[in-house]
Amino acid sequence: MVKTGVPARLENREGLGEYGVRWGWVEDCSASGFTAVLRVKDEARSLPWVLPGVLRSVERVVVVDNGSTDGTPEVAERVAEGAGLGERLEVLSYPFAVSRCGPEHLGTPPDSVHSLTYFYNWSFSHVRTRYALKWDGDMVLTPQGERVLRDLAWQLQASDGAITLRRDPVYVESARVAYVDTVPGKAEPWGWRNSPAYTFTKAFDWELMLPRPEDPVTRLPDSVCFELKWLEADEFAHWSHADFKAVTNDRKRRDWKLFHALRDGSSPPDNLIRVESPEGMHVVEHLRDNYASIRHGLAPSKAGAPVSRGG
Amino acid sequence: MGSRHLLLVAGSGRSGTSLFAGIVNKLGFHVPEPQVAVDESNPRGFSEPRWVVNTHTALLQQANVHASDARPSAWADTAKISFDEKVIAEVHGWLQDQFSRHDQVVIKDPRLLWFLPLWRQVGEDLGAGIHMVTMLRHPAEVVRSKMNWYSNMPLVDANRVAGWANTMLFTERATRDHRRAFVRFEDLLEDWTQPIARISAQFEIPTLVDAPARNQAWAANLVDPTLRRSKASWEDLDVPKELLRLSERVWEDLLSLIETGADDGGAALARLDGHREEYVSFYNHAEHVVQSTVLAAARQKSVGQKSARAPTGSQAKSAGQKSARAPAGSQASSLADILLGQVRQRVPAGMRGLIPLRVKLALVNLFKK
Numbered sequence: 001m002v003k004t005g006v007p008a009r010l011e012n013r014e015g016l017g018e019y020g021v022r023w024g025w026v027e028d029c030s031a032s033g034f035t036a037v038l039r040v041k042d043e044a045r046s047l048p049w050v051l052p053g054v055l056r057s058v059e060r061v062v063v064v065d066n067g068s069t070d071g072t073p074e075v076a077e078r079v080a081e082g083a084g085l086g087e088r089l090e091v092l093s094y095p096f097a098v099s100r101c102g103p104e105h106l107g108t109p110p111d112s113v114h115s116l117t118y119f120y121n122w123s124f125s126h127v128r129t130r131y132a133l134k135w136d137g138d139m140v141l142t143p144q145g146e147r148v149l150r151d152l153a154w155q156l157q158a159s160d161g162a163i164t165l166r167r168d169p170v171y172v173e174s175a176r177v178a179y180v181d182t183v184p185g186k187a188e189p190w191g192w193r194n195s196p197a198y199t200f201t202k203a204f205d206w207e208l209m210l211p212r213p214e215d216p217v218t219r220l221p222d223s224v225c226f227e228l229k230w231l232e233a234d235e236f237a238h239w240s241h242a243d244f245k246a247v248t249n250d251r252k253r254r255d256w257k258l259f260h261a262l263r264d265g266s267s268p269p270d271n272l273i274r275v276e277s278p279e280g281m282h283v284v285e286h287l288r289d290n291y292a293s294i295r296h297g298l299a300p301s302k303a304g305a306p307v308s309r310g311g
Numbered sequence: 312m313g314s315r316h317l318l319l320v321a322g323s324g325r326s327g328t329s330l331f332a333g334i335v336n337k338l339g340f341h342v343p344e345p346q347v348a349v350d351e352s353n354p355r356g357f358s359e360p361r362w363v364v365n366t367h368t369a370l371l372q373q374a375n376v377h378a379s380d381a382r383p384s385a386w387a388d389t390a391k392i393s394f395d396e397k398v399i400a401e402v403h404g405w406l407q408d409q410f411s412r413h414d415q416v417v418i419k420d421p422r423l424l425w426f427l428p429l430w431r432q433v434g435e436d437l438g439a440g441i442h443m444v445t446m447l448r449h450p451a452e453v454v455r456s457k458m459n460w461y462s463n464m465p466l467v468d469a470n471r472v473a474g475w476a477n478t479m480l481f482t483e484r485a486t487r488d489h490r491r492a493f494v495r496f497e498d499l500l501e502d503w504t505q506p507i508a509r510i511s512a513q514f515e516i517p518t519l520v521d522a523p524a525r526n527q528a529w530a531a532n533l534v535d536p537t538l539r540r541s542k543a544s545w546e547d548l549d550v551p552k553e554l555l556r557l558s559e560r561v562w563e564d565l566l567s568l569i570e571t572g573a574d575d576g577g578a579a580l581a582r583l584d585g586h587r588e589e590y591v592s593f594y595n596h597a598e599h600v601v602q603s604t605v606l607a608a609a610r611q612k613s614v615g616q617k618s619a620r621a622p623t624g625s626q627a628k629s630a631g632q633k634s635a636r637a638p639a640g641s642q643a644s645s646l647a648d649i650l651l652g653q654v655r656q657r658v659p660a661g662m663r664g665l666i667p668l669r670v671k672l673a674l675v676n677l678f679k680k
Binding site for chain 1: 382383384386387388389390391394396399428431432436481484485488584587588591592594595
């Protein structure tokens with residue numbers, strides 16, 4: 001058994017007992033698999049692409065809505081019912097304004113319901129399976145990713161560790177055109193044991209949760225998922241500034257530069273692949289089906305071959 | 312379904328996997344060449360592609376996993392290796408080459424069960440229909456057969472049975488949700504046509520039963536009931552009762568899947584889930600119980616390493632050269648042999664039965680390292 005001194009209950013400084021953190025750690029040899037936790041705000045547009053794959057791949061999905069105004073909770077329920085997997089979904093509401101990444105986060109105590117750290121711990125305290133999977137409301141699983149997650153449920157049954165993955169941003173320009181950024185980002189922890197060893201703490205810009213050095217880490221293939229960024233939307237609303245740090249926020253700097261270059265029609269950075277879907281097929285669906293071959297520079301199986309727009 | 316079929320034959324070694332692969336080979340499935348050479352342990356051939364055996368062996372070595380590893384955590388180790396995109400690309404390239412010449416390919420290797428998701432993914436990416444067959448043989452027969460043919464391996468009975476339980480429980484889980492079938496070795500020997508006809512219908516591969524008469528005769532020639540040279544009896548096998556009872560329950564529930572596959576309403580699958588959890592818990596506790604032994608060995612190893620660095624002079628140099636030439640595994644094996652031999656000599660068989668399995672497993676695993 002892991003002993004870290006983390007209490008199984010966390011209270012918030014506002015004294016809101018209803019939103020106290022009550023961990024449901026699983027310490028036995030359960031084969032209960034993964035619970036995906038999606039913390040979402042105004043993701044109604046992305047969820048129809050995101051949820052079905054996740055629902056098919058894990059035991060349980062918890063969607064935590066944080067004040068959406070676009071009907072995100074209703075969309076989540078409708079999509080799950082439509083996929084015939086409604087019984088796997090639980091939708092929760094977290095009705096507090098959460099500090100945005102950056103200085104706003106820095107100024108918020110970690111035991112406040114307004115803290116990202118507290119928000120994450122509360123959200124993940126609803127996991128009741130052996131493993132937790134952090135998932136974003138804009139991350140699309142590929143068919144390969146679905147297979148990988150389904151297998152990991154039994155492959156990791158006797159292992160106490162974490163999984164890391166990389167997700168490439170995909171900038172969606174229209175229903176038929178998108179751009180894949182192929183510059184490799186860093187693989188980060190997205191899945192871990194539901195145990196006291198894995199809870200969130202506060203860092204300067206955001207919440208933090210890292211595997212212990214002695215824990216085994218399984219790195220997933222790069223083609224398991226991609227991250228949607230809609231050029232029409234405000235993709236950086238969860239940041240309180242755009243002055244990203246050169247080292248720790250290097251990736252975010254590139255995302256910001258690329259997003260605005262594409263949206264404004266100016267010259268984007270190199271290493272983008274332009275993808276156009278066949279007529280009648282949405283580009284996200286096309287990407288989902290052909291992501292591995294597109295990333296490897298191979299022609300996808302359907303029409304609309306990727307066109308390199310940079311070096 | 313397209314014309315490409317990839318048939319993956321899994322199961323513990325000595326369970327009739329070679330016979331099954333040999334039969335479907337005669338009925339039209341291609342066994343990629345070159346194959347592993349025939350030997351006395353398998354006089355009718357292994358039906359194992361040399362490339363597959365070499366690749367699996369290298370991957371297992373990289374993951375530090377033994378072909379019949381009893382550690383349930385070993386599945387995470389082989390999963391990690393299977394996610395390596397270079398590995399995926401290599402297997403993809405090799406299988407693509409096979410499919411460029413043959414539509415029906417059968418892959419069999421006792422190590423295959425550690426890499427089923429990898430082969431399934433690559434096969435699907437190449438547009439093949441994936442079919443998985445798991446051969447079933449009573450664990451006591453498997454262990455006796457392995458004792459007979461793999462006697463060079465310093466594994467005790469209990470560890471071999473634990474290895475059977477681990478590999479079969481997780482192979483069942485790995486093949487779940489896919490097109491799969493279970494075949495009992497005994498049934499194949501008794502009347503090979505019935506299991507093959509069932510699989511042909513279940514997998515929608517009519518070419519198996521529609522094979523020319525000459526091919527059917529070749530398949531029939533492979534089946535020799537005297538191949539079953541080990542019988543199912545726990546007598547004289549030194550296995551703790553708890554593990555024996557668990558293995559019997561696993562065996563019974565696997566047998567129940569022969570007729571139903573995964574479609575029995577889930578009752579057998581739920582029981583197998585329970586057995587798997589019980590086995591993981593059993594093994595974890597075994598590791599906890601022998602912690603003192605592990606720590607003692609680690610201390611001894613540390614002392615040994617220090618003294619190995621210390622010697623000077625020609626005698627020490629010579630000893631060091633010998634040590635450097637000896638493969639790491641052979642040193643570990645000989646140490647295990649010596650220690651286990653001493654235990655056997657000094658402790659009567661009746662008394663050995665009283666030693667908890669956990670202690671035996673830990674000793675064996677420890678000395679192998």
